[in-house]
Amino acid sequence: MAGLSIGETAQRTGLSADTLRYYEKIGLLPRVARDPGGRRRYDERDLSRLRFIQRAQRCNFSLKEIGQLLKLRSAADASRPQVQRLTERKLAEVKAQMADLDHLQRELELLLNLCHGSEEGCPIIEGLES
């Protein structure tokens, strides 16, 4: 039988079967193909979409935003100016978020370095206090 069952897809992506059904229910995945018995069959397109969703989600995009991103991704030539504006906005957001995270990373690293170098007191706690 072509494609993967929901169980296999769950295992492969690390998402639960419930989550996969949920994504379909809210339209994040277009209706997944069914076998003659009515069970879902996930193809490579679906898996690619799921990987995209997971990456975007790890970047703090909401499912709603991911829906928009997915539209950009698959219908890019349908309404190009609009698509382009959205893409640019998302890109700007991604860059801003990168800058924030970069800042955060430095801060956490600084705290940890202080911690390794200090004799007494907890510099992480102290750092968060001041």
Place this chain on the structure above:
Amino acid sequence: MAGLSIGETAQRTGLSADTLRYYEKIGLLPRVARDPGGRRRYDERDLSRLRFIQRAQRCNFSLKEIGQLLKLRSAADASRPQVQRLTERKLAEVKAQMADLDHLQRELELLLNLCHGSEEGCPIIEGLES
């Protein structure tokens, strides 16, 4: 009257009065002192705790984790290894998120470039799906 009212504290911290009451309700702040009329009075200790909470929250710690950090704060010396572990985990999370964002950024930039470069339609974009 000693200390700040909830309104003044809200203004000073940028948190809403509701949020301040909420933090107290869930035990993130110990019971705040009351004046004879039963209104809250925030002292320097409370404000320090609130600053701590806000900083930690900006570092992507959940309120639950912040609760842990606050407990550890009283015995900072003894609990240093724990604090360090928590911080290290956060740092790892932040780094993973950065990597994902980087990936997403490239993908969006690629999409944008393809859109700029083509006359009508973006035939290569369908290739992104796979």
Place this chain on the structure above:
DNA sequence: TCTTGACCTAGAGTAGACTCCAGGTATTAA
């Protein structure tokens, strides 16, 4: 004195993203 505005409590409601449940069907192994 009356009114206004800040405050009080307990508890309900919200949004996002799941997660679980009940009751039913299909496929496979014994």
Place this chain on the structure above:
DNA sequence: TTAATACCTGGAGTCTACTCTAGGTCAAGA
């Protein structure tokens, strides 16, 4: 043939971090 297993649907429940509501109190100004 039967039992186990994986799957189906619609809908209810959960968690986080608030946010809002109702109904009441208190202190200060006109």
